[in-house]
Amino acid sequence: MKIKQKIDAFLNYTEKDINLVSYIKSNIVFFEKIKHGNWPELIDILNKLPEIPENIEIELNQSVICVKSNLILENNPLNILLKKLSPWRKGPFSLYGVFIDTEWQSDHKWARLAPHITPLIDRRVLDVGTGSGYHLWRMLGAGARCAVGIEPTVNFIAQFYAVAHLLGESRALIIPTTLEQSERKPIFDTVFSMGVLYHRRSPILHLQELSECLRSGGELVLETLIVDSQDQNVLMPEDRYAAMRNVWFIPSIPLLRVWLIRSGYINIRVVNLEYTSPDEQRATEWTDFKPSLVDFLDAEHPNKTIEGYPAPLRAIIIANKK
Numbered sequence: 001m002k003i004k005q006k007i008d009a010f011l012n013y014t015e016k017d018i019n020l021v022s023y024i025k026s027n028i029v030f031f032e033k034i035k036h037g038n039w040p041e042l043i044d045i046l047n048k049l050p051e052i053p054e055n056i057e058i059e060l061n062q063s064v065i066c067v068k069s070n071l072i073l074e075n076n077p078l079n080i081l082l083k084k085l086s087p088w089r090k091g092p093f094s095l096y097g098v099f100i101d102t103e104w105q106s107d108h109k110w111a112r113l114a115p116h117i118t119p120l121i122d123r124r125v126l127d128v129g130t131g132s133g134y135h136l137w138r139m140l141g142a143g144a145r146c147a148v149g150i151e152p153t154v155n156f157i158a159q160f161y162a163v164a165h166l167l168g169e170s171r172a173l174i175i176p177t178t179l180e181q182s183e184r185k186p187i188f189d190t191v192f193s194m195g196v197l198y199h200r201r202s203p204i205l206h207l208q209e210l211s212e213c214l215r216s217g218g219e220l221v222l223e224t225l226i227v228d229s230q231d232q233n234v235l236m237p238e239d240r241y242a243a244m245r246n247v248w249f250i251p252s253i254p255l256l257r258v259w260l261i262r263s264g265y266i267n268i269r270v271v272n273l274e275y276t277s278p279d280e281q282r283a284t285e286w287t288d289f290k291p292s293l294v295d296f297l298d299a300e301h302p303n304k305t306i307e308g309y310p311a312p313l314r315a316i317i318i319a320n321k322k
Contacts, residue, residue: 002046002047002049002161002165003031003043003046003161006161006164006165006170006173007024007028007173009170010024010146010170010171010172010173011024011025012170013146013170013171014146017124017146019185019187020124020146020187022185023148023183023185023187024148024173024175026183026185027175027177027182027183028175030175030176030177030181030182031176033177034154034176036154038154038155039154042085042154042155042157042158043158045081045084045085045158045162046158046161046162046165048077048081049078049081049162049165049166050077050078052067052069052165052166052168053069055069055070056068056069056168057069058167058168058169059141060137060138060140060141061138061141061142062141063092063105063107063110063111064091064092064093064094064099064107065091065092065093065094065134065137065138065163065167066093066094066095067094067095067096067166067167067168068094068096068097069096078095078096078097078098078166079098081162082095082098082100082162083286085155085158085159085162086155086286086287086288087103087155087286087287087288087290088100088102088103088132088159088284088286088287089102089103089104089131089132089156089287090102090103090104090106090131090132090133090134090135090156091104091105091106091132091134091286092105092106092107092134093134093163095163095166096166100286101284101285101286102132102134102284102286102287103281103282103283103284103286103287103292104280104281105279105280105281106134106135107138108279108280109135109194109223109280110135110138112271112272112274112316113221113223113271113272113316114138114142116271116272116316116318117190117219117221117318118189118190118219119142119143120139120142120143120144120190121142121143121144122143122144122145123143123144123145123189123190124144124145124146124148124187124188124189124190125139125144125146125147125148125188125189125190125191125192126147126148126149126150126188126190126191126192126213127139127147127148127149127150127191127192127194128149128150128179128191128192128193128196128210129150129151129179129193129194129195129196129199130149130150130151130156130160130174131151131153131156131159132156132159132160132163133149133151133156133159133160133163133164133172133174135192135194136148136149136160136172136174137163137167137169137172139172139192140169140171140172144171144190145171146171146172146173147171147172147173148172148173148174148175148188149172149173149174149175150174150175150177150178150179150182151174151175151176152176152177152178154176157174157176160172160174161174179196179206179209179210179213180205180206180209184209184212184213185212185213186212186213186214186215186216186218187213187215188213188214188215188218189214189215189218189219190218190219190220190221191210191213191214191218191219191220191221192221192223193206193210193220193221193222193223193224194221194222194223194224195223195224196224197222197224197225197249198224198225198241198247198248198249198250199246199247199248200248200249201248203248203249203251203259204259204262204263207222207259207260207263207265208263208264210222211263211264211265211321214321215321216321216322217320217321218320218321219318219319219320219321220265220317220318220319220320220321221316221317221318222260222316222317222318222319223314223315223316223317224250224256224314224315224317225247225250225312225313225314225315226250226251226252226253226256226273226313226314226315227250227251227252227310227313228252228310228313229252229253229254230252230254231252231254232252232254232255232258233251233252233255234249234250234251234252234255235249235250235251235309235310236248236249236250237250237307237309239307240307241305241307241309242293242296242297242305242306242307242309242311242312243291243295243296243305243306253270253315253317256315256317260317260319264321264322265319265320265321265322266319266320266321266322267318267319267320268317268318268319269317269318269319270315270316270317271316271317271318272314272315272316273313273314273315273316274313274314275311275312275313275314276293276311276312276313276314277293278292278293278294280293281293282294283295293312297311
């Protein structure tokens, strides 16, 4: 099975890093706990992926995660197989000529945060809620020693391992669970949580759990929805927010700063504020043209969601663990 091959290769690559190996081994048990009905079908798709050519070129430090070869894959089935892993939310990717135009142009977010974070060279990195793992590859492209993702959605897990196989890469891994269920150890130099906080029923607990993954002095990169207010306010939608069911708390920056301080963070700085635009999030054939941001905003008042709340405003905050 291609997933087991990738896990073994990652453990072999990191074998001298005793703490990291221990962390991975304590968490890969979650593969055995996957009960989703689509999982066997997704595994079958992964096992049908073609073997990759010996001589390939990969690009991990550009907006499109790319792998190409002078050799042509015989009877290339990639387009059909990768489409079966839809919907593709985070990307984009170009895999042996197959361009995956994902719903989110995730390179936009990376461009906003990359100038502000501590350089990732030779750092252990964790990305919570990593989705397809696009940002894991950008982290490796920026020099990270290794990149670990946490993601519970089986389609996204399969997407990551499909890309990892096609890239021939062994320096990144996804653990199939949530942060709260995972066994946490303070071993990472940088921890990313992007687009997760507002999905947590207990946002302060989420911040504390992120801290439990960071070494002392390690860096948190937090990207989340916020409300535009100078006061300590929070928006809690009555039901949906921009058509999303599982949005609980959207804080103002002053309140979020207090949450971070109470959770044991220092050196808190806001490095970016930006409204999500339809250029960054939109429907594509790789999401079967399902509704996207433009459908979730009020057509006459695009500064509001269809429910009447303020349109999505995202902040990137960087902080350090004491």
